Each structure stands twice: as C-alpha cells, then as structure tokens.
Amino acid sequence: LYPIIEFCACFVLKKLVFALCPRVCDCQSEPRSCQVGVSLVTDGCNCCKVCARQVGDECNDQEKVCDPHRNLFCDYSGSRSGDLGVCRAQNGRPCMHDGTRISSGSMFQPSCKLRCWCMDGAEGCMPLCAHETQVPLAHLCPNARLQPVQGECCSRWVCDSPRVLIIAAFAFRTIASSVARGRGHRRSGCRQQASMWSHCTKTCGLGVSTRVSNANTECKLKREVRLCEVRPCHQAQSLTPKYGKRCMKQKRAPHKEHIVYSGCRSVRTYKPRYCGLCKADDRCCTPKTTRTSTVRFECEDGRAFYKRVMVIKSCRCHRYC
Template identity: 40%
Template sequence: CPKDCRCPPGTPRCAAGVRFTLDGCGCCRVCPRQLFEDCNKTLPCDRTKGLECNFGGRSGSAQGICRAKADGRTCEYSNGIHQNGEIFRPNCKHQCTCMDGAVGCVSLCPHQLRLPKLGCAEPERVKVRGRCCEQLAKTKCSAKTKHRKTAGRDKLSGDDLANRNELAPAGRGVKCVSQTTAWSPCSKSCGTGVSTRTSNRNSQCQLVKETRICEVRPCKKNDSKLKKGPQCDQPEEASRPAKLSHAGCRSLIKFRLRYCGSGSDGRCCEPHRTQTLPVRFRCKRGEVLTRMVMVIQSCRCHRNCSG
C-alpha cells in the first residue's frame, strides 16, 4: 500500500446493486468486484455478497478471482437455484443477487423521470412498445390533481409537497416543483440492506439520489417470532433492542425495530408504510456518520414476488 493516499476525484459510479467501498489499503473509494471478476489488493471483492478474492493457492500472487465463500448457502428464486454471490435477472426490470441464502434485488428502471407539469401530482405512467420500463405520459394528468392555490401551503411538510407536487423552497427565494420518487424495495429480503429514491428537495433544486438503510426481517429465524399467514399488515417488534450494523459501522444507540413476517400461502410480505429517521453510526476507524434508516409502520402481502 502507498504511504500517501492519492485517489481520483469524485465518487465512483458503480453498477446497479453495487455500493462503493474502500480499497484494500483503506485509501480510495472503489466499486467492489463481483463474482468471477479479477481482484487484487486495490480492487477488493464485494464482501456484502459473500465474495472473497481467491488466489488459487498461489502464495504471493497479485491477481485473483472473486469467488463465493465455501460456507455460503444457495438461493431458490423463481423456480431456480442460484449460487451464493451469483447475479441474475428474473425479469427485465430487476437485477438480483444471491447472498448466503437471501436474495436482494434492485430496480433497473431509471428513477430519474421527467418532471411533470406543475400541479400534476399523479402523472399517468404508460407502457411503451419495445421498452420494459414505464414512461410518464407527456400530457395526461389525473383531473383530481389539478393545481389548487391553498391557503397555508407553507405549513405543509416536505413529504406533503412531494406528494402534491407543489412548490418547494430552493434557496434565495427561488421555488421549484417538488419531485420525489417512492423509496425502492430493500436490496435484501432479510438482513440489513439499502433502498434509494430520487428527490430535488435541496438548495440547488436538482434531482439527487438519496439512500437509507433498511431491514425487512432478520435472516436468523430465532431472532424474533414473525407472523406467518395471510394477515401481515401489523409488523412484529424485535424481541429486544439492539444496535444497528451496516458496512462496518454500528449505531450509537439501540433500537427495537419492527419487521414484516412471511406469507405461508405463497405470497410475499413487504413494508407498506414506512418512516425515515436520521441515525448516528460509529465506524471502525472511529469516524461518526449520520445515515438515514427505514422504520416500518405497516406491511402488506402480494403475489407479485418477482417484481
């Protein structure tokens, strides 16, 4: 490793479902290598997916190949068996990864949609022939969402402004159309993952990607007694408070999270209503960071498990 860290400017842009990490020297942010890709000291494998750099038993070798750890469990998904660390696409809208028995998926459809006209809170989405992802209709807008001047609009919260697509402050007296997408599904079906959304609620009024930590349910079945069956609207609380862990960092205080159960009739149970709270984390190197965390309020069941 170099004595002084010299890193390229900016944050690296990683593929869908891949989050940047520090290189093996702890210097620069890099995109972790995926299954069967080349790896070395400066290009580590994606540990969040159970991968490690395999040098083939050659001592002193500088190059290796990312392989799944021997103790990683396979995943059964969409009537198929996938190896630990394997990346696959069950449909044209999602890319999934098998992570030690749990499947995590991210959307391949762009979150940065065209801004609808002012007062159109629910623009119609239409399917375009030859394209997988839906597009926003250029002129169609629900009649019930026509723009209305409402007294006391300044008292609305940021989420209300986003839902109603009204004007949000953008600094120096400038206002812009508030545009915020829904949070994406959690990247992991169990354990700690991430979800993202796009919002322009900032001083520059620019669409930026926001990330929050999420956990739909724990991977260990004995951590909490979760409901099974058709009724899953009420989330279950963890048996005891615990600190949150993510990417080598732990929360400063303990939380008693709520989780969604699992349907026993073939349906999938997922969060329906959630809150997002700022939580302070302390990392291995001692730095304290603030991360947004999802808090489940209610759950729902459906049969569209593959997205």
C-alpha cells in the same frame, strides 16, 4: 514458531504490496459513482477511490480491490504469475431463488428490472427501473399509466393528454422537483425537494427503497437508498389474521433484535413494526406512513458503516396489490 512465520509472511506481503504502489497518488480518473449496487472503495494503496470488483472479476492488492461489503477476497491460487487473482466470496450461507442455489457473494438478475446479490443467506436487490415506482402527480399527468416500450425493459409513463408524455428520465426529475419537503435552507437559498420513497423491492425479508433528493451540500438531486423490511419471511404464521378476520393490519416484533445486513449487524437492538398478511388473495397490507433512521452496523472484522433504514409507523390493507 508457526505464529512467527505467519507474522513474517504477512509483513513481507504488505511490503510487496506497497512496493507496487505509486509514490505519488494520481486520482484524476477517480470515478464519482459506480454501477447500481457496486461499492465505491479506497484502493489497496490507500490512495484513490475505485469501483470494487465483484465475484469472478480479476483483482490484485493495489487498484483492483474486491468488494469488502460483499465479503469478497482476492484468490491467487489459480494464478501462475501471481500478479492477478480472481474475486471470490468467503464461506457464507447460499441463497435459494426459484429453486436455484446461489452462492454467497454472487450477483444474479432475476429480471431485467432487478439486480440482486446473495449476502450470507440474505438477498439484496436494487431496482433498475426506479422511475416506474414514482407515480407522476395527478395534476401534471392525469390518469398516469405505464406503457411498455418495444425493445426496452423499462416502461414509460403516459398520460391522458396527448401533449403530456412523460418518459422515464423526465418523469423521475419532474416528480423529484415537484415534491417539496420543508422550507429549505434559508442561508444557502436551497429549497429542499424530494420524491416519495419507492415501494420496498421485497415483500418479505430485507430489501431496498429509493428516492431522489437535494438534501445535500451541493443542493443537487441525487439518488438515495434505504434498507426496508415490510415483514420477515420466517414469521408468516404470527402475521396471519385469526378469529375470522380477513387481514392483520400490523404487528410489533415480540422482542428487540439486531438488524443483520451483509454479514454485519446493527449496534443497537430494535423492536420493529411489521405489516401483516391477508387471507383473501385480492387484498394485501403495505406500509402507510414511514420514517427513515440512520443505523450503525459493525462487522466481525472490525469494519463499521452507516445505512439508512425504513421504520414503519403504520400499515394499511387494500386491494391495489
């Protein structure tokens, strides 16, 4: 009896949802992009693209959809009318950041330069000052250095020559247009260009790396994001040098493993290479050469998506930490 009642309730709910949907889709105000880290998803009417609502935002089953990639759902328990609910996270492992407990699905900002999310015990961060990790080319900007700007969070690049002053946005475009990759598309006349990938946002655990590239059908410079993991946080002992050595350059994982992201895991298993650790405080090991691989992720609820993932080919130990 209970399964029949539950089925009927779900059927009635779906009919009510679609009864509130427009008969004709009008997507003139459809956003092309959302804020950093916010997913662009299809609304509940399967009509238009919308920016997904985050934890604590108002929601409904039509145009105000909670972010499915952060495992959020619309909670109507506190709503008197039943028209609007509040986005809440499904039960997941919390994160600990600087001694503070952060619930799964919540967004937090450890500094003005980072925006982070807790996703089932794992932190994911996006840089808000991405241009700071893109050092200008030496012949365009000799002795480039970051200079704080009063009243602003992000710094700007300054060069030795007083005539060459590269501010944030200009520096980002200059680097992207100066670093050419390959000979480009001969048929379309589009010369492929891309900046270098930025450093991973986390020294251990899963983070993100960014760049700008025009390797797309529009041949326009767009921001690209890939997942990255320099080393796992729970394997520090195995990555520490032994037998009198100061640093361990790199090491492969002992066995194949799935990549876990936002509660979903990769279809294939991988045996990644990680950068080691150094005993000396003035030295560190970081990726030297990398490549980007496209990985398919599948979730328990049947959802599937693809993500770019950094693959470490070699590491180097240095003092420029």
